[in-house]
Amino acid sequence: MALPQMTTEEDPKPVMQPIAVTAIAREPGAVVQMPGDGGISAIRRHLTERGSGAVADRIFMGLMLACALSIFAIVLFILTVLVIRSKLSLAQFGFGFFVSSAWDPVSGDFGALPFIFGTLMTSFLALAMAVPLALGVAIFLSELCPERLRAPISFVTELLAAIPSVVYGLWAFFVLVPIMRDQLGPWLYKYFGWTKLFDGYNFGVGLLTASIILAIMILPIISSITRDIMLAVPTSQREAVLALGATRWEMVRTGVLRNARIGIVGAVILGLGRALGETMAVTMVIGNHAEIAKSLFAPGNTLASVIATEFSEATGDLYLSSLVEIGLALFIVTVVVNAIARGLVWAVTRGTPSRAH
Amino acid sequence: MGVGISVEHLNAWYGQTHTLQDINVKLPANHATALIGPSGCGKSTFVRCLNRMHETNPIARAEGVVKMGDIDIYKDAEPVQIRRRVGMVFQRPNPFPTMSIYDNVASGLKLNGFRNRKVLDETVERSLKAAALWEEVKDDLKKKSGASLSGGQQQRMCIARALAVDPEVLLMDEPASALDPVSTSKIEDLIFQLKSQYTIVIVTHNMQQAARVAENTGFFLNGKMVEFDSTHKIFTNPTDKRTEDYITGRFG
Amino acid sequence: MSANPLYTPPPVRGEGPLHAPLNMNSKWIRLNRARRHAVNHGVTFLAILSTVLVIAPLVAILVYLLYMGASSLNLAFFTKIPAPVGMPGGGMANAIVGSGIILAVASAMGIPVGIAAGVYLAEFGRGKLLAGTVRFTADVLNGVPSIVMGIAAWVVLVDRRGFSALAGSVALAIMMVPMIARTTEEMLATVPHAIREAALGLGVPKWRTVLSVSLKTASPGIITGCMLAFARVAGETAPLLFTALGNQFWSFKLNQPIAALPLQIYVYAISPYDEWHRLAWAGSLVLIVMIMVAVTLVRIYAARGVMKGAS
DSSP states (O other): OOOOOOOOOSSOOOSSOOOGGGGSOOOTTOOOOBTTBOHHHHHHHHHHHSOOOHHHHHHHHHHHHHHHHHHHHHHHHHHHHHHHHTHHHHHHHGGGGGTOOOEETTTTEEOOHHHHHHHHHHHHHHHHHHHHHHHHHHHIIIIISOHHHHHHHHHHHHHHHHSOHHHHHHHIIIIIHHHIIIIIHHHHHHHHGGGSSSOSOOOSOSHHHHHHHHHHHHHHHHHHHHHHHHHHSOHHHHHHHHHTTOOHHHIIIIIIIHHHHHHHHHHHHHHHHHHHHOOHHHHHHSOOOOSOOSSTTSOOOOHHHHHHHHGGGOOSHHHHHHHHHHHHHHHHHHHHHHHHHHHHHHHHHTTSOOOOO | OOOOEEEEEEEEEETTEEEEEEEEEEEOTTOEEEEEOSTTSSHHHHHHHHTTOGGGSTTEEEEEEEEETTEETTTSSOHHHHHHHEEEEOSSOOOOTTSBHHHHHHHHHHTTTOOOHHHHHHHHHHHHHHTTOHHHHTTSTTTSBGGGSOHHHHHHHHHHHHHHTOOSEEEEESTTTTSOHHHHHHHHHHHHHHTTTSEEEEEOSOHHHHHHHOSEEEEEETTEEEEEEEHHHHHHSOSSHHHHHHHTTSOO | OTTOTTOOOOOOOOSSTTSSOOOTTSHHHHHHHHHHHHHHHHHHHHHHHHHHHHHHHHHHHHHHHHHHHHHHOOHHHHHOOBOSTTOSOBOOHHHHHHHHHHHHHHHHHHHHHHHHHHHIIIIIOTTOHHHHHHHHHHHHHTTSOHHHHHHHHIIIIITTTOOOHHHHHHHHHHHHHHHHHHHHHHHHHTSOHHHHHHHHHTTOOHHHHIIIIIIHHHHHHHHHHHHHHHHHHHTOOGGGTTTTBOOSSOOOOTTSOBOOHHHHHHHHHTSSOHHHHHHHHHHHHHHHHHHHHHHHHHHHHHHTTSOOSOO
């Protein structure tokens, strides 16, 4: 069979003249002596003598590994330290600590129920206010927003997420509290007083105010993670729904939100985790009263805020131990909540960069 | 002169996939050998086994005897030592983006602790001349970053970088596939020039390139080396029917 | 569905799939289409409304803070320590310096460990279970309230010993490590694998490749990540409440209580003195400006494609 003929000249003329260096033949392994310069021999000698770096590799990797393991060490450290220091109150009150409403440093009786109540109440109220708004913002930013507005708005959201808690607290204390006391509170009582949620004196500080500032603070994180998740849904899903003749909202509902459901739940739980542990802003507007609040205007306390307010002045081992135990509870709860949330978010975004909020 | 490479019973795996199956071949010193074959049949893996780059992938594994000269590269030496004696040029040019042209070419020496300024200067000049890039960049050596050159220039710089450490073997994995025809022919001329001092192994998809440049050719199919012979024989009168089918374009 | 006034039930059909060709203009379909479009417009309106409801007040807060802070800021703020209670004048110079000291010590501890952890995750741990677990744990740690870190530092360094700047630094350092580890890892992941291979192919040992190629290429992004972590912990108050405690006077010692900016803002904010409130606003402005600079720089890098939104 005739194979196509290809040019197979044995020694085609070289295009360039080889320079003097390359014309010198070398034996394998021999050290080349160059006229006037020890260049190649020096290189060959240096590289051959130089070690393979295997030991340095192992030491280096060991160091890096040790630092990576330090992250585990940090978690274990916090856990151990908190458990040891709260032994006293753990032994004294046992599980009753978390169902008792007594908080009396004088008589030495401590119970964390009011703070658990305060934490849960404010967090869930904040979520109830923040989640619909955050979803709306996320939907707007990812589906409806004109291209030019997208960057500025998400930049503003990022900026707001970075404002320190104490600054939010400062604002809430001097602006939100008077509004609550003088305008919003009476308005709420007038129209919704029948729900019995707004009884009692209204000093501006209290459960509702704390919930509002908390909602403002967790909004950015919920909306930006939701936006990330929505962007992770492949365009093909959106196009498939649109091709069936759906309106834009129907496309978002079935093509995006349905797929992103799990991740959005994760984002909400992350917001919850943030709300549970939020300290300074809440401390400044919640009124610091260790009782289960009977109305939304009543002062209360959260697990984090009681630690913030009472820790530096606490005396007596039992008092301190109880406060440390509250810290332990806070730690465990936020770790569990965050682990669940991160797991859900990861399941949807599959290891793409996660936000370190 | 370069050294000859002798491969016996080389097997390689990526995880569970048996990528190379019992390769036996002798690559002569100071010759250029081309490796041809359809995509994914193990040519790149084979070449990466020759300088122990294959094992940088955590799920990769290789077994067998590969000798360069008298040294069994898997038993008698550390990977780092082998790689200093074997230069590699990759499919896409990969200059170091944070380094100047000078630093790029000298990187094999500088990152291995070589400090002699005078020798570095000479080596950079010599390597760039050998790679036919000197005239184009000699004024901007330290001012321009390695990544600011055109594709063809970058690849020639990578060749210069590989030459600067004075290797004995030069491995090239489809060095011209990402380049335009002018750069490709420049690089082929280069290879022709260089093969008198180094042992060159070049993986290529381009059969004409293999014919132009290499004295011997090996044909890979599905992880096996089906045939290895002089280029002339492979392209005019191959022994194995599969080789013939590939050459004539029946598949691949 | 029966409650919807626009809904009319579809006409009854006989057996079989498309018993009669679909009349796209039948009353039912027209009404249904109208309903769907109305819902679409309604939701669009709600989304825009919620964005406005969210962004506008938040921007208003920001502007208010900037205004209140700016009107309270003067040179004395940066140079004087607090005046005795009730007297005018004074500043937060000691708090600014104190924050600087705490942050410097915290960074010296936290940044190297964080970067090293990130290097391990990106360069040695790819695909391994250990790395995945460390990554997950770091993310979870990033969500733990900072006051818990403060308690831990208190137990080890303050309990039975006394308040100290070092304790505050330790609390902040353990916050910084997981943050920086994650951002470092993400930045190293953007380094193309091809240049690592180039270095390895030249016979450069792995440790030298990581240092001179991977880290060097990713360094702008890594530095930005460190800046972000720095800005975040700079605003933290809770971990300092019972570690560094605060100080009305100059202090430069690590084993004594020390003033810190966010701490001082908190104390002044809840105090009954107007003069101190003024100082609290000024301090907030300084904090916010610093944080805004850091976030803006991150954004600039993100626009250049160096970072993918790790914050």
